[in-house]
Amino acid sequence: MEVEKEQSGLSDAGAWALNVISSVGVIMANKKLMSSHGYAFSFATTLTGCHFLVTALVGAVSNAAGYTTSKHVPLWELLRFSIVANMSVTGLNLSLMLNSVGFYQISKVSMIPVICVMEWILHDRKYTREVKIAVIVVIIGVGVCTVTDVKVNAKGFLCACIAVLSTSFQQIVRSYCNRTQTIL
Template sequence: MGDSKGFQLGTIGALTLSVVSSVSIVICNKALMSSLHFIFATTLTSWHLLVTFCSLHVALWMKFFEHKPIDSQTVIGFGILNGISIGLLNLSLGFNSVGFYQMTKLAIIPCTVLLETLFLSKTFSKSIKLSLGILLLGVGIATITDLQLNFLGSFLSFLAVVTTCVAQIMTNTIQKKYKISSTQLLYQSCLYQSATLLISGPFLDKLLTGLNVFSFEYNPRVLVFIVLSCLIAISVNFSTFLVIGKTSPVTYQVLGHLKTCLVLAFGYVLVGDPFSWRNIFGILVAMVGMVLYSYYCTVESQKRTEEAPALNQLKESESDPLLLVEIGAGKFNDVSVPKDAVWESDKDLRA
């Protein structure tokens, strides 16, 4: 019972940290990108990951956690796919309308459910599926505006969804398979993620914005916000691994949509972004879905806990589920890439 309460408190703490840090970084990046016109999102993400690695290296040196080696091929593949996933999500926004990009993000949950069902033999009850449907409907109402389709944008979105889903599934399964903490996994993988984006970032940003990150005028105010964004990103990256490790990739995506609604609300209250009754209705519907999802997850978790003693003997004879699709991790922050050099005032909040 004590372990169960400790796990629940740890999970609540991880969820809270994820929400607070993600909303904070979006607000910080809105100021950085919309007000100060630093619109190089992929390069900024690579700096986030590099700072995260450095901070974790210091934490390791101070013995805040122990280094637990993992198979190098797994870690390298994991890190590189993370970087590819982030780059594809940014390209998806760059080559699509904001509305279609939001559809891409909504597609991640059903895609994750499908992949876990097919390859990890995981089952989702009708109640869970219903609550997810209500949540996605609400987020769609609140965030989706125009739906302009093009072949290249659609293809990039498809790749972004698949790589992100596989990445987040691997974040969960690799922690369980190798019995390592989120901190240990993040420390070993984020350098490869950062290297992937450090190499590709300037080219992607040039392609999407038409501007060169190296020729940007870095005045003191811009530097302060970049440093602040990188510091907040440490918490974002850590909480992402923590949430997926303690819960599931689907729960992390549900939390992501909750953060989208919170960002919309904060944008209206703090920044004065335009807000309509459709936004309000969509957020309320999404919150209903979120509450139902949380309730059904709690009920089913309690049932599994009660049934666990009876299943212990059966588990001894069962083999591990297929883990051959493990290649990557998820998107680590809510930075948005513009289609053009000129940003819409609320584009990075909605995306």
């Protein structure tokens, strides 16, 4: 039993490390592609399409190999989620293209308090004192980060706002759908 817990903890640590490394790697590669100092690849929407294509291929291979199974989702829910997901990824890529990596990261971290406010408004969710303090710490951290290497313009700021709102909404919808599927 102890060995299983240790292996599970090691597996979890490896999954977290791979997630962080791949996320940072994708962001840095995207910024290099879209920077004026690099290859000047200014087609953020094309890059988004490439991301979705790779995701679809990995999903298809994963299903074919038996690692995952497809679930039926009603067409209207799938369409709504797809629109929000596309707005999220496109907004994030445009924000990364138009702003510095520092501002991009700040906008991503700001999703935490935005999700909390949206859940409070949409679902009347209440948060404990500890969660509120943690969110305040995140907000202060975002504020502190804004004084370093941050370059933003009006179009980039608008794209970041769209990205933060749509990504936050996407997370809430995904969370809600997961809860209702386990109940049903």
